[in-house]
Amino acid sequence: MLRFFRDGLYRDYLILILVTIIAGAAVSSGIAWAVDSYFGDTIQDMIGDNGEYDLILHIRETSEEATLRELERIAQQQYPGAAVAKTISLAGQANYLFGFPQEAKTAATFSRLPSIFNAVPGLSSYTVIVEPSVLIRGVHPSVSDTLQQRFNQIDGVKFAFKDGKNMLIVLESADHSKTVMNEARQILKEYQVLEVRFPMGIDVDVQATGDTVMQLLKQEYPKTELVNVSSAEYGEELDALMKTLVEMRHFLLSYASKVKIQLRAGSNLVVGEQILVQGSSSQALVPGEAAAPDHVVIEILEVTGDQAQGMIVSGSVAAQGGAVTQPGYKYASDNKVGQPVGQVQIENERYRLNYAIEESLRLLTELDELSVEAAVAVERADQVLTTFQEALMQLEVLQVQMQQLNKGLVENGVQSTGEQLIVSLFLNGLLKNIAKGGTETPGEFDLDQLENLDIASMRSSLSNIAEQIGSIQGIDVQAIIDQITDIRDSLPELDDEEIGKSVHLVDNYIAGQVIPGERIQILVEHGPIDEEAVEPLIRSRLKNQYLNLYSIAAGTVNPDTRTEVFRILKEVRATIAGIVSIAVVGIFLMLDHATVFSTLKWFRANQKQRRRGFARLLNPVVLFSAVVGMVILAATYVLSNAAIPYISAMTVAAIGLGLGIVIGTFSEKFSPVRADEIMAGLALGLSNTQIMHEIVIPDSRPGLLNLLNRTKQKF
Amino acid sequence: MRQLLQIRGLRKQYGKHMAVDGVDLNVNRGEIVVIMGPSGCGKSTMIRCINRLTEPDAGEILLDGKSILNLDDQALREFRRTVGFVFQQFNLIARLSVLDNVMFHLVMAGIPRVQAEARARNALARVGLAGSEHKNPGSLSGGEQQRVGIARALASNPQLMLWDEPTASLDPILIGEVLDVMEELVQTTNTTSIIVTHEVGFALKVADRIILMDKGKIVEEGSPKAIFADPKSEVGRKYRRLIAS
Ligand SMILES: Nc1ncnc2c1ncn2[C@@H]1O[C@H](COP(=O)(O)OP(=O)(O)OP(=O)(O)O)[C@@H](O)[C@H]1O
Ligand SMILES: [Mg+2]
Numbered sequence: 001m002l003r004f005f006r007d008g009l010y011r012d013y014l015i016l017i018l019v020t021i022i023a024g025a026a027v028s029s030g031i032a033w034a035v036d037s038y039f040g041d042t043i044q045d046m047i048g049d050n051g052e053y054d055l056i057l058h059i060r061e062t063s064e065e066a067t068l069r070e071l072e073r074i075a076q077q078q079y080p081g082a083a084v085a086k087t088i089s090l091a092g093q094a095n096y097l098f099g100f101p102q103e104a105k106t107a108a109t110f111s112r113l114p115s116i117f118n119a120v121p122g123l124s125s126y127t128v129i130v131e132p133s134v135l136i137r138g139v140h141p142s143v144s145d146t147l148q149q150r151f152n153q154i155d156g157v158k159f160a161f162k163d164g165k166n167m168l169i170v171l172e173s174a175d176h177s178k179t180v181m182n183e184a185r186q187i188l189k190e191y192q193v194l195e196v197r198f199p200m201g202i203d204v205d206v207q208a209t210g211d212t213v214m215q216l217l218k219q220e221y222p223k224t225e226l227v228n229v230s231s232a233e234y235g236e237e238l239d240a241l242m243k244t245l246v247e248m249r250h251f252l253l254s255y256a257s258k259v260k261i262q263l264r265a266g267s268n269l270v271v272g273e274q275i276l277v278q279g280s281s282s283q284a285l286v287p288g289e290a291a292a293p294d295h296v297v298i299e300i301l302e303v304t305g306d307q308a309q310g311m312i313v314s315g316s317v318a319a320q321g322g323a324v325t326q327p328g329y330k331y332a333s334d335n336k337v338g339q340p341v342g343q344v345q346i347e348n349e350r351y352r353l354n355y356a357i358e359e360s361l362r363l364l365t366e367l368d369e370l371s372v373e374a375a376v377a378v379e380r381a382d383q384v385l386t387t388f389q390e391a392l393m394q395l396e397v398l399q400v401q402m403q404q405l406n407k408g409l410v411e412n413g414v415q416s417t418g419e420q421l422i423v424s425l426f427l428n429g430l431l432k433n434i435a436k437g438g439t440e441t442p443g444e445f446d447l448d449q450l451e452n453l454d455i456a457s458m459r460s461s462l463s464n465i466a467e468q469i470g471s472i473q474g475i476d477v478q479a480i481i482d483q484i485t486d487i488r489d490s491l492p493e494l495d496d497e498e499i500g501k502s503v504h505l506v507d508n509y510i511a512g513q514v515i516p517g518e519r520i521q522i523l524v525e526h527g528p529i530d531e532e533a534v535e536p537l538i539r540s541r542l543k544n545q546y547l548n549l550y551s552i553a554a555g556t557v558n559p560d561t562r563t564e565v566f567r568i569l570k571e572v573r574a575t576i577a578g579i580v581s582i583a584v585v586g587i588f589l590m591l592d593h594a595t596v597f598s599t600l601k602w603f604r605a606n607q608k609q610r611r612r613g614f615a616r617l618l619n620p621v622v623l624f625s626a627v628v629g630m631v632i633l634a635a636t637y638v639l640s641n642a643a644i645p646y647i648s649a650m651t652v653a654a655i656g657l658g659l660g661i662v663i664g665t666f667s668e669k670f671s672p673v674r675a676d677e678i679m680a681g682l683a684l685g686l687s688n689t690q691i692m693h694e695i696v697i698p699d700s701r702p703g704l705l706n707l708l709n710r711t712k713q714k715f
Numbered sequence: 716m717r718q719l720l721q722i723r724g725l726r727k728q729y730g731k732h733m734a735v736d737g738v739d740l741n742v743n744r745g746e747i748v749v750i751m752g753p754s755g756c757g758k759s760t761m762i763r764c765i766n767r768l769t770e771p772d773a774g775e776i777l778l779d780g781k782s783i784l785n786l787d788d789q790a791l792r793e794f795r796r797t798v799g800f801v802f803q804q805f806n807l808i809a810r811l812s813v814l815d816n817v818m819f820h821l822v823m824a825g826i827p828r829v830q831a832e833a834r835a836r837n838a839l840a841r842v843g844l845a846g847s848e849h850k851n852p853g854s855l856s857g858g859e860q861q862r863v864g865i866a867r868a869l870a871s872n873p874q875l876m877l878w879d880e881p882t883a884s885l886d887p888i889l890i891g892e893v894l895d896v897m898e899e900l901v902q903t904t905n906t907t908s909i910i911v912t913h914e915v916g917f918a919l920k921v922a923d924r925i926i927l928m929d930k931g932k933i934v935e936e937g938s939p940k941a942i943f944a945d946p947k948s949e950v951g952r953k954y955r956r957l958i959a960s
Contacts, residue, residue, distance in 0.1 A: 006788065674809075676804055676805075676806040680806035680807070681808075681820075682795070683768055683798075683802075684795065684796070684820035685793065685794075685871075686792070686823050687792060690823050694808075694823070695808060698810055699810060714822060715811055
């Protein structure tokens with residue numbers, strides 16, 4: 001077959017192939033370039049120059065005018081120097097561009113975007129296009145704060161901020177883009193979120209099962225740090241509410257009466273069950289009888305061994321001062337008192353606190369009064385001492401006189417008068433009384449004892465006491481009393497029954513919120529954990545063969561929107577180039593090469609050689625056309641910088657091969673051979689080249705072949 | 716050497732069908748050989764083998780004692796230029812004018828245009844088409860087209876003319892003008908000719924020898940008189956009945 005080309009035709013055909021490739025590449029890259037530059041300009045129009053705008057605000061078209069007014073107001077009043085522009089409308093949405101002034105491009109500004117623009121009428125959403133930046137997509141909420149901090153510390157980063165599920169790292173300049181992307185990738189690698197996904201319809205206790213899974217993971221990977229972040233996904237606000245509710249429940253329970261039940265052997269209580277105690281009711285509890293409305297109802301919260309804990313859901317022990325120990329009974333469903341369950345001890349810190357406050361208030365009031373009284377007493381004591389001192393001095397005088405009198409009596413002779421004796425006795429008695437009466441022996445009178453009293457030290461002690469009492473009086477006891485009274489008054493007036501109801505309410509709410517128990521997410525640090533290796537272990541531990549374990553990145557690094565858009569555009573360009581080159585090569589094969597293939601086939605049919613083996617199954621011309629198609633398409637594809645996603649070089653070659661086979665097989669349909677004219681040419685002694693130039697090509701469709709032939713054709 | 720063409724044991728097979736099944740034929744210089752036979756007996760195949768428009772499977776073809784079956788491409792082309800071939804379907808180049816049709820192969824062969832044109836005009840004049848040089852073949856009648864085909868063959872001054880049923884695809888009224896031209900040419904130029912035709916009258920008039928073929932084989936040959944006076948073959952008898960009627 002190749003003999004056909006021998007007389008110089010191969011050169012012509014090689015040129016045709018080359019020209020086909022060049023023309024094909026030119027056409028396809030030209031079309032692709034045109035599309036590219038059209039869209040490039042459109043996008044440029046759409047999102048402005050690099051760094052000019054920070055946001056695209058998507059606005060419902062109906063409210064356009066008001067929107068523009070509000071945006072301009074924000075630009076003038078809040079951010080002077082901000083840029084506002086309207087850009088193209090798409091699908092019933094107008095799009096506005098907003099660029100903050102340079103000094104306002106801060107983390108603070110970007111983290112409160114929703115509040116800045118919340119008054120913009122018709123705003124449906126916005127896209128952040130701040131540049132230069134690196135976009136981290138799908139940041140797991142459990143690590144977003146940590147990541148934000150760490151990203152902020154990367155060199156060349158101005159700041160990072162959260163934008164919904166994404167995080168944007170704003171750069172100092174576009175030059176840092178590569179290094180920051182790399183570092184961010186590095187940081188993200190340190191975190192891993194493992195997700196245990198359960199089959200549809202299975203509800204799992206996220207907390208308890210999560211703990212089990214974490215235990216297992218910790219066993220397998222002791223170095224990792226694990227946190228159950230299953231609920232983090234539901235958003236931080238909901239999370240905060242949940243936390244508050246949990247705190248509130250905790251507070252309420254601590255405020256309620258503590259109920260401890262020492263269980264009787266054989267009485268089994270379950271969590272949620274209710275029991276009865278008498279409380280302050282006048283009616284005793286008798287098994288089998290109906291319960292009274294003022295009996296105290298306790299719900300069991302926890303059972304451990306022979307101990308149980310509960311809370312009062314109805315009734316009160318306030319009357320007993322918040323501390324009661326009474327026998328408890330089961331509370332049957334028909335409002336009957338059931339079997340005894342054990343001794344129930346109810347203590348209420350709140351009532352105790354109340355009692356303590358009341359007591360201290362009383363004490364303080366008394367103390368105040370006491371200090372006044374004490375001051376008076378000290379003053380009196382002082383006066384007593386002075387009087388006493390004076391009295392003592394007079395006593396001394398008296399004593400001297402009496403001693404002289406006694407002496408005189410004795411010295412004036414044995415025969416003393418009766419008058420003198422009576423006076424002496426009287427004096428002795430008087431002295432005795434004065435010197436702290438009760439001296440053992442009447443008649444014995446010891447005035448020295450009185451003299452020995454240390455009046456001075458007594459006085460100094462007294463003044464000390466007076467001083468201390470004075471300092472007590474200096475304290476503003478009344479203020480303290482007022483304070484404590486305030487505290488007492490501000491203590492919630494909740495009784496146990498109300499607390500019980502509130503706890504129930506909180507429990508119901510929390511239970512309602514933690515619904516999607518089909519999956520558990522665990523944040524892994526210092527991993528990574530090989531999820532494929534661990535999956536079977538978790539399956540067997542949780543006894544569920546259908547659960548799956550996935551490893552989710554804590555976020556993925558993407559270039560900023562513009563870079564992304566232009567990258568996509570480049571991809572589109574390459575795809576268009578690819579599709580166009582396939583089409584163009586197909587057309588060229590049909591218009592030009594089919595003529596060659598048809599002629600080759602005709603010549604081959606006219607040869608004398610018998611077709612042997614392989615050639616009998618496949619016409620070598622078709623094989624040839626397949627190779628030609630492959631070579632031309634591959635070269636065109638490469639030259640036009642084409643790249644169709646998911647289509648490999650091998651596939652492109654195969655497409656070329658396919659095109660060649662189809663066009664080779666049906667070449668006569670595209671370019672019929674004028675056999676009689678070729679036959680005439682042969683009979684007239686023309687060469688193959690001459691036949692091609694003068695007979696075959698001029699008759700074929702206009703195309704590259706015809707064009708190239710112009711110079712060769714003589715007639 | 717008297718013999719211009721020698722054919723020995725020529726065979727051509729299409730699939731299982733033997734189109735030409737061992738033909739031996741010698742043609743003398745200047746001789747007019749007419750080949751006749753029923754449709755499909757292999758006449759065209761045989762005559763095409765002579766200038767290798769059809770490649771024979773076996774046998775030998777000698778021209779001036781030299782084999783033409785092992786010529787290289789170049790020699791083959793040169794050989795073909797010395798052999799004129801007239802097709803049943805004329806096989807003109809539709810794109811070219813009458814004049815170009817007649818002269819273009821001369822130019823291709825390297826003859827200067829002026830000379831080629833002169834020879835072409837001359838050839839056209841000989842077939843009675845002077846003045847139609849610039850017409851388009853499509854605008855001509857079948858007879859005129861075939862005369863262009865004859866002029867084209869003549870223009871290269873061939874030493875051998877091969878005619879493959881030149882009148883078979885013409886209207887009966889047009890056959891006469893072509894046969895007249897042929898008769899005139901054959902008798903005046905003295906060119907060795909092998910003519911395949913069903914025109915018995917023409918054959919009787921111009922043939923030096925008539926060859927009858929059937930089923931790929933030559934079944935009878937001889938002078939026109941001898942062949943139709945006492946045909947020995949089945950085909951010969953059929954032709955005699957044709958003449959008698
Ligand atoms: N290219 C071909 N391929 C297959 N068979 C062919 C081919 N050319 C001719 N034949 C067959 O070979 C046989 C001889 O054909 P050929 O054309 O030589 O006959 P012919 O005597 O010229 O007939 P006609 O008078 O009809 O022209 C016929 O049966 C024909 O069908
Ligand atoms: Mg025939």
